[in-house]
Amino acid sequence: MPKVTFISHAGKAHTVDVPVGTTVMRAAVDNGVPGIDGDCGGQCACATCHIFIEPEWQAKTGKRTEAESDMLEFADGTLPNSRLGCQIELTAALDGLTVRMPEGQH
């Protein structure tokens, strides 16, 4: 099962194990990781699962979808490595993924 580590804005790390195919958003929500609410349930409609991908993982997590870019364009604190966690499915290749979280999800 892939492991994913969430680092909060304050620097606190939470590592969780989830089945292959789980999205980064579900991995956080299912394990009670603070800071990711996933209001819309993964429909790319809310931007409450905004995360930053660490540079070494960017090639493996791929590019934003168009709908995702549209949501992120005016989200709070968007950076070039911003993604929505609901749009990234965890695979064996992403085992060990580390993501950082913004200060808030608005």
Added chain:
Amino acid sequence: MPNAATGVVIVGAGHAGGSAAAFLRQFGWQGAVTLIGSEAVFPYQRPPLSKAWLKGTAALSDLELRPADFYANNDIDVRLGTTVSAIDRAEKVIKLGDGETLAYGRLILATGSKLRKLPVPGMDLKPVLELRTNLDADRIKAELQPGRRLIIVGGGYVGLEVAASARTLGAEVVVIEREPRLLARVASTALSEHVFAHHDSKGVRIELGASVAAISGDGGGRVTGVQLADGRTIEGDAVVVGIGASGHDALARAAGLTCSDGIKVDAAARTSDPHIYAIGDCSNRQLMLYWRDMRLESVPNAVEQAKQAASDICGKPVALAEVPWFWSDQFDMRLQMAGLPFDVATTVLRGDPATGKFAVFHLKGDGCVQAVEAVNMTPEYMAGRVLIGKRSIIDPGRLADTTIPLKQLLL
């Protein structure tokens, strides 16, 4: 002697109640948490019921707010299939449907909303359906076969989402709306007209300004159609009623909590009793942005208030109120709305509805952005959310001019 229990009891295991239980643990609540739900399943997301669930592209596990083992792992006592019959505020206990009593230190009411019933003859015919739970959705799903004729009473978001899903699955669909336009209570005229045209182009028949006088049957208890007040008959094999809901505040009213179109709460989801909170559809909250109190039926509202109640109970500062927002998916239209169009003097159209991508901004007389409605135009929706939250003053001419990038408007 008042009861000395300190645990949190949550009545209602929908999106609001389920979220509150999870936030309490996330925020470090060490005491007991009991989550009581009348349905037989763990908390799940209702929005997909009219969309992915009807179309068969989602499983119940996809809809679950949290996996079933989350509750045991987080020491949350979930009592499913359990109803609550009364709140005794003096003793700080609730009475369950089976007569058992349960003591609380803090009580969170997350009782949701109650669907309005159509007050016409023939409601006992089969199938006359409504949509609130996964079981309701299953009953509708069973009717969605190619060629089946579905009559949807109510042209609001739920009715239109069911219409789009049903049509996508090949059913014949008629939507009957009492008002002269679709989404009359919740959308601007421009959005209503666009949604009408799109549904029409997909073969959904829409009857506006039409009231249902009766559901008609074959004498054997089966639906054969509906009779309209103007004397016309519309034939169909099944009826789905989606004419709105009211806050489920009966328990709170009986217990003497202040209620008015839902259970009155403040910005921390506190009711008129300091030990009782109310969150989600059942509550009527302060909306500081608009200097109004109102009841919101939406997932973001449920989650936001769940967080408010959990924060307050855990002694954490309660976050500032968010801009209310809503979304709906119908066919290939993604509708995204933020804010509420109160005190609006000017509406500004950005983009061209003929292209299927546009946004309607609602401004007060001084140019302050109050609300935005976007169709397949997510950046405008997201930018609108920011403008509304900041109470930005915008020049309507610049807002309508798509040659001016949104980023410049946000400066």
